[in-house]
Amino acid sequence: MSQLSKTEQVLREMKQYNIDLLALNEIRWKDVGQETLDHGYVLLYSGEDNHHQAGVGLMKSPAAYRTMLKWTPINERILFARLATTHTKLSVIVCYAPTNEADDDVKDGFYETLQPVTKDIPKHDILCVVGYLNAKVGADRKYYPEVLGPHGLGQINENGALLVDFVLSNDLVVGGTLFQHKNVHKYTWKSPDGSMRNQIDHFVIARRWRTSLLDVRWYRGVTTNRVTCS
Known part of the structure; x- marks a missing residue:
């Protein structure tokens, strides 16, 4: 499927499910930029200079785009945007983390880049970190009850431990x-033959705004995961 047809599919799903903000991962677009799509939807994207690999994006409905205050492409794995809401500001960090099998220096480098972006966000903002974190946080929350709820899946892996450490150090929760x-x-991922399923995409929110998060779930048969906030 071409990049254009993928974008059109995502746009249809945004309209179908009435989504105002949609984080995109592995979009494989080069460079950084802003693209205006049909019906006033806007795609912000951050990719690499020379390769159609990785890449992150944030697609906005016309209403959401009108509230945008700023956005910053960090690299091919991290994009930041800040929007105005009725009561406060919303800061969104879109992420595409390295796989669990990646070299340790690559995984550590991802969080070393993500941490200062997170720390620079004003404390009163609603902070959300969302995307393909490639992390299994597991169903056993006894060691991390302050950041994990009772409805995780499977066993925590190395990337999951890195994500939990990041969430703990920034007073966040895994939605x-x-x-x-x-x-x-x-489940947010399944193998091509359907034999393996994992929960590796995540929506993370500042703990102080936990009650504003109403639901996080995956919809079968679509390319998007839907998060509902008040």
Whole structure:
């Protein structure tokens, strides 16, 4: 499927599910920029200079775009945007983390880049970190009850431990572990043959805004995961 047809598919799903903000991962667009799409939707993207690999993006409805205050392409794995809301500002960090099998220096480098972006966000903002974190945080929350809910899946892996450390150090919570759903609505990835399923995409929110998060779930048959906030 071409980049254009993928974008058109995502745009249809945004309209179908009434989504105002949509984080995109592995979009494989070069460079950085802003693209105006049909019906006033806008795609912000941050990619690499010379390769159609990795890449992150944030697609906005016309209403969401009108509230944008600033956005910053950090690199091919991290993009930041800040928007105005009725009560406060919303800061969104879109992420595409290295895989669990990546070299340790690559994984550590990702979080070393992500940490200062997070720390620079004003404390009163609603902070959300969202995307393909490539991390399994698991179902056992006994060591991390302050950042994980009771509805995770599987066993924590190395990338999951890195994510938990990041969440702990920044007073965040992992939203997908907070809400009770059938497992089929928690899995965010499956192998091509369907034999393996994991929860490795995540929506992370500042703990002080935890009650503003109403739901996190995956919808079968679509390319998007939907998060509902008040």
